[in-house]
Every structure is written in C-alpha cells, then in structure tokens.
Amino acid sequence: MLSFSVPLGKLVRTLSRLRGGGSAFPGLVVEKIDPGFMQRTLASLPHGVAVVSGTNGKTTTTKMVVELLESQGLKVFTNRTGSNFTRGVAASLLGEVDWRGRLDADIAILELDEAHAVHFVNKVQPRFSLLLNVLRDQLDRFGEIDKTARLLEHIASKTTDTVVLNREDPRVARIARIVHGVDALHHPNVRYFGLDESLRSTFPNDDEMRTSGSGPSPSGTSVAAAAGEVVDLPAADVVLRRVGAQDADFEFDGQTVSTEMKLRGVYNIFNAAAALSLARAVLGTGPVDTPKLVKALADVAPAFGRGESLTVDGQPLELVLVKNPSGFRLGLKSFPAGGYATMIAINDNYADGRDMSWLWDVEFESLREDGVEVLTGVRAYDMALRLQYDDVPFGVVEPDITAALRTFINGSRGKPKRIFCTYTSMLAIRRELAKITIVEVVS
C-alpha cells in the first residue's frame, strides 16, 4: 500500500492540474489511501514543523519566515496560498516529495487557518508555532473571538519546542499562561515579538476597536488596563522600534538594526518582527548570518494581494486585501488616500464572510476628502450605505466587478489607483486585470 500511495497521489495531482483546478483533491486521495502519509513525511524533517496561525497576516508572515530561513541556507517546505488546511498541506507535500515519498527539506513552515491548525496539530505536533493575533474575522465560522483564542491555545499546547507570541495582543500574550501550565514533559519555551510604545496606538487589538463614544476609533488603553489588571509587558525577543516610509528599525539581541523594506503597510512590517522572531527560534543556538538575515527581510515582497502593486496604463494599481475591520482600518491607515483614485469591492461569499456587520466597525473618514470613485461587488450597496453614513462622497455603484473595473480604469486615467477588496472580489479583479496587465492569477 505504502509504495503505491505516493505515486498514485502524484498522478492524481498531475491529472487534476491538467484539468485546471482542484488543488486539494489529490490531498484527499492520499489521505484516504495512506492516512499516515503527511505525518510520516513531516516527521522526517530534521528541524521539524513550524505552524503560523492567527487572524491577519499569515500569508505574508509565512513567506517572510521562509525567505529568512532560506537566507541561512535551510531548505524549506511551505504550503501555497489557498491550501492552509490539512488536506491542502498533504496536496502541497505531494507536489514536493519524490516518487518514493521523500521530502528534500530541512523544515516545514506551514500557514494554517486557526480551526484547521487544531486538526493539524492533533496529527502532527509542531516544534514551533507563531501566533499572530486574534481579531474579528469570519465570526460566522468560528463563533466568538474568545473561541478563536482557545483554538490558538490548543496549537500552543501541542508545540514541543518554542511558541512565539504577539506581546501586544492580550488574547495572544495570555496564551503564555496556558503554555506554562502544560506538564513538564513538553513545556515549550515562550518568546514574544513586540512593538515600541510609540507604535502601539497604531495596532488596536480587538477590544480597543471601540472605546470612545465618537466612533470605532482605537485608544491607548487595553481592556486589561481598563479592568484594573496590572499590565507588565514581558521582554520581547524582537521589537519593532520605528516604521519609516521605506525603512524600519528592529531591535534584537540588545541592538537596533535599521533596514530598508520593500514591504508596505505598518502591519506587514510588524509581522516582519514576528517572522524574525520565529526564524531566530528555528536557528536556535546555531550560527546566524545576521547581515544576510536582515538583507532577506529587506527584500521580502508582499504576498499576493497584500499591498501588491501592479501597473495599469503606466500608473501603479495597488490591491489591498481587506478581510475584517482591523485589517480594513489598518489598510486605510497604511495607504493614505491622497492623490489616489479609489475603488472598494465587497463580496459576501463564504470565503469573505457572509456577515456585513464588519463594515460598520471600520471608520471611513480618511476617504472623505478624496472620495471613492467606484463601489463594486455583491454587497456594493451595503458599502454605499456605509459611506453615506460616514459622509464620504462616492461615484459609481456597480455590483458587477468586470463592468466596475472598466469604469474605474477608464475614469481615472493618469492617476495612481488603489482597490480595497475582499478575498473573492480580489480573485475576480485579478482575473480581469490579467487580461490587460501582468498579474499572477491564483485559482
């Protein structure tokens, strides 16, 4: 059985790719005929498995960790976009193993959706885990964010070597207590990535989204502080000290390192601190080539749709993926509206989240001065209604994305453009853009 499962799975993978889609189907096949395939293959890796999870930033952070470790000469296996669940990992593995089922890699860095990560860690205990944040996202899938936090706790409790936590998100930082409660046999180390005090107000955690009566605006007080709990932040392994227009300062090992950054958006750069901390944990006490590590950090390009810039009509067109209120707020903050033509595309398919309430947790005042040219997507009129109540002027409302994109591009020639889009609307926009410019289309 064993000797047939891998070639068969690979064959199914080749066939389903020829057919043009179904990236997880071969994973299902191999899971059925050889349930131990994934565990066995991953167990063979000398540095084990690291899991990256949390609400926002998994894809970009995973990409960064991979590139940081590759800069140190490690061979890294990772799962591709859109396969952040167990079966997708099995499918990705099939693509990488040789016909005898051997994986030529030192470590696996896996991006896993919170709920799927729980199933995954029950099958494969990770050596490392990096837990980014817990924010309102797709609550219709997970219920409440305290439940999401418990999913992350479970991932941490299954981790054998080191858990890397976001010091600035109380729901994530609190996981340290759970980890320390795990029996002494596997009591993983905890390390944190953190922010300089001057940057904290830029990153509202979920409880800070609404603490003032005038709007859903962040304030500096955390819920812990409000409840009278003493907030004594632990020391962090990596601290993001400063974010400039094209550079940033990171502090680790008692030194502050300044580097240029290709990544845009403060939240991406905070995740760079997370990636750096996980990479340092993986490299452990071995030799680290710090200049190469920093160079790799500087060179990381944004992942698909995360502040990625394309060229249309000789002008930049930026795609900013927005999935939840905090992501949308940070997107608006990180990419100022001035001088740009703006389009917003809101779908409510399963992958976007069906509940439109989240639009009401975002404040759109920053778009008031320049206005929004085009609103599109299945829920274009929900977005229109939202902007109406924030006194933000807008032009065309066209639910059909193809027609809207044409109107947007024709109507704002000679101007840089920016599109804020939910996940499935981004996929549709990319398919359309692929007809007129070079863009990676992901199905």
Next chain:
Amino acid sequence: MTSEAQSTPEAQQSKGTLRVLQLYPREMNIYGDWGNALVLKQRIKWHGYTPELLEYNVGDEFPGDIDIVVGGGGQDSGQVVIQDDLQARADHLRELADAGAPMLVICGLYQLFGKFFKTSAGPTIPGIGILDVETHGTDERLIGNVIMKSTEFGDIMGYENHSGQTTLGPGVEPLGIVTKGAGNNSKDGHEGARYNNVVASYLHGSLLPKNPAIADFLIRTAAERKYGTFVPGAPDDDYARLAREHAARRPR
C-alpha cells in the same frame, strides 16, 4: 462625483436636541453595533434635530435626560463583566422602559434585558427583567442572513449569530416572524421582542442602516416624548432600499 450625504444646512435652526445613550459600548460592541449608534446620530441630524451621543460603561455615572437607549451584543465574557453593573442600573432602566423611553437592544443586551440567560456552561446570568423573555444557552449556533415580517416595520433584515435561544413570555410580542433564518430560537419562528417602546432583536448587520423604519420609530418616539411632536426631515434612503434588495437575494 455626487455626495450622498444630506446634512441639514448649518444655518437652519435645530428642531431640538435628542440624547442617545450607548450602553456598555466597551464590552458590548460586537458585530458592528457602532452602526446602530451612528445611524441614530446621523438620522437625528437629517431629520433636523441635534444629536448628542453619550456612552455608559461599567462604573460610570449614569447620565440624565436620556431620550434613546441603544445597546449591543457581546461575547459571553463581556456579559459576565457587565452583569453586576447592569443589575445596579436595573431599576432605573426599567423605569425608563416602563415610562415609554425608546430603546434598542441587540443580541447580548437583548438577552440580559430579559429574565435570565442560563449559559450552556452552567451558570445563570440574571437579567434585568424589562422583557418577559428567557434565554437558554445551547451548543447549536444560529448563524446566517435573516428576513422577517413585522406588521409595524415591514420586512426587517439582518444577520444573526447566537447560541443562546430565547423564548417569549406573555408580556412581550415578537418583533417579527422569520421568513428566512432562525430568529429567537430554532423552534417558533419568532424574532426579537417588543415591549412598550423597547425594540429587542438578535439581528446585526448592523440592524438600523438597512432598516431605517426602526431607526425612525426610535427617533420619532423620542421627539414626541420630549417635544410633543415630531417633524420629520427627508433622509435619502435610496441606498438603504438598494442594499435591502440585494441583501434579500443572498443565501442564508
């Protein structure tokens, strides 16, 4: 580019001030509850009155001269945090409700405005009994788009996401009868509750933006109680109408 905001010209004299109190926005603000407060604030303005938005959180002094009360949903943990403080304010809130003050309570505060919420984990959180309803926590989560019929407000639409199931006693009427989705519980087809000028519902979405008839009921009632009459303005509800039409076609 057309501006869709229709604010009252500053020069025009205000028809009066209406004070809107948000209950526990710090803990009870999940799923866009801010949208309800924002809609009240803007529509009060569009009707030619002056809005004053206030908030009340645990331990605050309770403001006086309140014309409209609005409260939202929260996680189970948020309900636990506010419960003692809410009990301390129960008599005052009950007096306001009995006297006819317009109130909107969504999800978590709907449950706590009832008699009790027996959580699935075991403990029972006492409510403040303004509404003759009781809620029992379950392992089943009712999630998805909802449309209901209401004799008072026409079709009401929104999005539900709750595991507590609420049943109505004789002291309240349902806000509506669901035609899509679950509503208060998985059995009787009722959604929300009505008592005096209190409107209670599980619906997020947020509720008021796409259901301006409910917002205007709260504002009209508040104005009539305070000034004897309500002289409406003419808010532009074209986008609300279009958003409703599109929302109605979406799957559960």
